[in-house]
Amino acid sequence: xxxxxxxxxxxxxxxxxxxxxxxxxxxxxxxxxxxxxxxxxxxxxxxxxxxxxxxxxxxxxxxxxxxxxxxxxxxxxxxxxxxxxxxxxxxxxxxxxxxxxxxxxxxxxxxxxxxxxxxxxxxxxxxxxxxxxxxxxxxxxxxxxxxxxxxxxxxxxxxxxxxxxxxxxxxxxxxxxxxxxxxxxxxxxxxxxxxxxxxxxxxxxxxxxxxxxxxxxxxxxxxxxxxxxxxxxxxxxxxxxxxxxxxxxxxxxxxxxxxxxxxxxxxxxxxxxxxxxxxxxxxxxxxxxxxxxxxxxxxxxxxxxxxxxxxxxxxxxxxxxxxxxxxxxxxxxxxxxxxxxxxxxxxxxxxxxxxxxxxxxxxxxxxxxxxxxxxxxxxxxxxxxxxxxxxxxxxxxxxxxxxxx
Ligand code: USQ
Numbered sequence: 001x002x003x004x005x006x007x008x009x010x011x012x013x014x015x016x017x018x019x020x021x022x023x024x025x026x027x028x029x030x031x032x033x034x035x036x037x038x039x040x041x042x043x044x045x046x047x048x049x050x051x052x053x054x055x056x057x058x059x060x061x062x063x064x065x066x067x068x069x070x071x072x073x074x075x076x077x078x079x080x081x082x083x084x085x086x087x088x089x090x091x092x093x094x095x096x097x098x099x100x101x102x103x104x105x106x107x108x109x110x111x112x113x114x115x116x117x118x119x120x121x122x123x124x125x126x127x128x129x130x131x132x133x134x135x136x137x138x139x140x141x142x143x144x145x146x147x148x149x150x151x152x153x154x155x156x157x158x159x160x161x162x163x164x165x166x167x168x169x170x171x172x173x174x175x176x177x178x179x180x181x182x183x184x185x186x187x188x189x190x191x192x193x194x195x196x197x198x199x200x201x202x203x204x205x206x207x208x209x210x211x212x213x214x215x216x217x218x219x220x221x222x223x224x225x226x227x228x229x230x231x232x233x234x235x236x237x238x239x240x241x242x243x244x245x246x247x248x249x250x251x252x253x254x255x256x257x258x259x260x261x262x263x264x265x266x267x268x269x270x271x272x273x274x275x276x277x278x279x280x281x282x283x284x285x286x287x288x289x290x291x292x293x294x295x296x297x298x299x300x301x302x303x304x305x306x307x308x309x310x311x312x313x314x315x316x317x318x319x320x321x322x323x324x325x326x327x328x329x330x331x332x333x334x335x336x337x338x339x340x341x342x343x344x345x346x347x348x349x350x351x352x353x354x355x356x357x358x359x360x361x362x363x364x365x366x367x368x369x370x371x372x373x374x375x376x377x378x379x380x381x382x383x384x385x386x387x388x389x390x391x392x393x394x395x396x397x398x399x400x401x402x403x404x405x
Contacts, residue, residue: 003280004090005029006126007097008070009036009053012142012272015216015229016094019273020280021064022218028069028088030080031097035230035237038104044234044378047246047368048214051226059226063219075122078129085133092280094140095126098184102146103328104236105181107383112180119184120191127195138283139192139203140276145265145295145338147186147207149176150331155338158205158291178330179385189291196289203288204279207338209265209295211272212241213357214364229269231365234378235327240301241266243379244308245361246372248319252379254309256398257326260302263336265295268357271350275343282346292342296350302398304354311359317366321398327381 003020007013008029017027033053039045051059053070060068069088073080075097098119099105105115123141130137148155151174160173172193175186188205195201219227232238233246244254267275275294284290299307305321312319326332365372382391 001091001280002026002028002088003092003094004085004088006075006093006095007031009033010096011230011232012211013096014056015269016096016273016276017068017070018060018064018218018227019216020277021066021068023277025280028084028090030071030073030084032074033072034099038099038101039232039234039237042234042236042378044232044237044375045371046230047233047365047372048228048231049225049368049371050228050230055226059224063224063227075125076118078125081125081129082133085129090134090137092138092140092283093126093130094142094276094280095123096142097122098142099181101236102179102181103381103383105179105184106385108387115181116184116187120187123188124191127192127201130201131195131199135199135201136286138280139201140279141188141192141203141205143185143189143205143207143291144182145207145209145293146179146182147175147177147189148173148338149178150263150334150336151176152335155293157293157339157342158207193289196287200287202284202286203290204284205289205291206276206279207291207293208272209267210239210241211267211269212239212361213269214361216270216273233372234375235381235383240264241304241358244305245358245365247379248308248312248317249362249365250369250372250376251318252376253320253322253394254305255379255381255392256301256305256321256323257328257381257392258332259323260305260398261300261333262330263298263300263334265293265298265338265340266304266354267294267296268352268354270352271296274351275348278343278346278348290342293338293340294343295338295340297354298336298338299354305398307355308358311355311362315359315362317362323395323398324381324392325395327384327392329385
C-alpha cells in the first residue's frame with residue numbers, strides 16, 4: 001500500500017517509516033523539522049543522538065534497500081501537501097505531524113495559539129487535500145487518550161449509547177481534555193468526524209496512550225545509530241516513562257508530580273507500530289469515522305516509578321523517587337478504566353510487556369548518560385499550568401509517602 005506519513009522525522013514517524021517499509025509498503029512522507037527546534041527551545045536534546053535528514057536517508061537505503069521520499073515541508077502550506085498528494089497518490093495517510101506536548105502548549109499565550117493553529121489548521125489542510133485529490137484514501141489520525149480526560153466512569157472507544165428522557169442514541173463520548181494540546185486533538189477529532197460525514201472520507205482516530213521505548217526489531221540487533229529514533233527527556237517533550245528511565249541512568253531522582261496517583265495507558269514503541277500497521281491494513285469503510293483506543297497496560301505514575309526503580313536494581317542502577325510539587329493542573333487521584341477491544345478485533349497481539357521494555361530502554365540509554373547529564377537542567381519543570389514560571393521544588397522522598405498510604 002502507498003502510505004504517506006505526515007511527521008516522518010519524529011519519534012513515531014521515523015520509526016513507522018521503517019516498520020512499514022520492512023512490511024512491504026511503499027512509504028513517503030514530509031516533516032517541517034520543528035520537533036528538533038522545540039526541544040532546543042527547552043534547552044535540551046534527544047538522549048539518543050539523532051542525525052540529519054540526509055544521513056538518515058543514507059542509512060535507510062543501506063538497511064532497507066529502498067530510497068525513502070522524505071521531503072521538508074509544513075502542513076500549514078496547502079500547496080505543498082496538494083502537490084505531494086498529486087504525485088504520490090497515497091492510499092493511506094498517517095497524521096503524526098503535530099505539536100505533541102501538553103506542557104509546551106501551556107507555557108504562555110504564544111504557545112497556546114501556536115499549538116492550536118498548527119495542529120487544527122494542519123489537520124484541516126490534510127482533510128481538504130484528501131477530499132480533493134485522494135478521496136478514497138484512509139486517514140489514520142493520531143489522537144490521544146487524553147482527549148477523554150479522567151471521567152468517573154469507564155471510557156468506551158469514541159462512542160457510547162445514551163438514554164435521555166426516554167430516547168436513545170449513540171453519541172460521541174464526552175471529551176474533557178486537560179491541556180490546550182489535548183483540546184487541539186479534540187478539535188481535530190470533531191473536524192475529522194465531520195469530514196467523513198459530509199465528504200465521505202474514511203478515517204480512524206487513534207486515541208493513543210503514552211508510547212515509550214527506544215527500538216523496533218526491524219532496525220536490527222545492533223542498529224545503525226542513524227536509524228535510531230529520538231528519545232526526549234526535557235520537561236515538555238519527555239513523557240513520564242521516558243523521563244524516568246533517563247533520570248535513572250544519570251542517578252537523578254525520579255520526578256513524581258505530586259504523589260503520582262495519576263493513571264495512564266502505556267504502550268511500547270514496537271507494539272505501537274504493530275497497532276498502526278494493522279489499522280492501515282484494515283481501513284475504515286467509505287464515510288466511516290471510527291475510534292480506536294490504543295494502549296497496552298494501565299499504571300499509576302508511582303507504579304511506573306516503582307517499576308523503573310525495580311528494573312534499575314536488577315541491573316545495578318540505584319534509583320531514588322521524589323515527589324515534586326505538580327506544575328500541572330490535574331486530578332491527584334481518579335478512576336481510569338478505558339476499553340481497548342477494536343485493535344484486538346483486527347488481530348493486535350501485544351508482544352512486549354511494559355517492564356521488559358523498560359529494561360531494554362535502560363540498557364540502550366546507559367551509553368548516552370553524557371547527553372542526558374549535559375541537559376539535566378531541562379528535567380525539572382518550570383512552566384506551571386496557571387501561566388506562571390517557577391521551578392518545581394522537591395518535596396520529599398516517595399517511599400515515605402507510600403508508607404503513609
Ligand atoms: N508526570 C510526572 N512526572 C514527570 C512527568 C509527568 O509525574 O516527570 C505525570 C504528569 O503529571 C501526568 C502523567 O505523568 O499526570 C503523564 O504525563 P506525560 O508527560 O507522560 O504524558 P501526557 O502529558 O499525558 O502526554 C503524553 C504525550 C502526548 C500523548 C499523551 C497520551 O506527550 O503526546 O498524547 O501522552 S495520554 O497521556 O494517554 O493522553
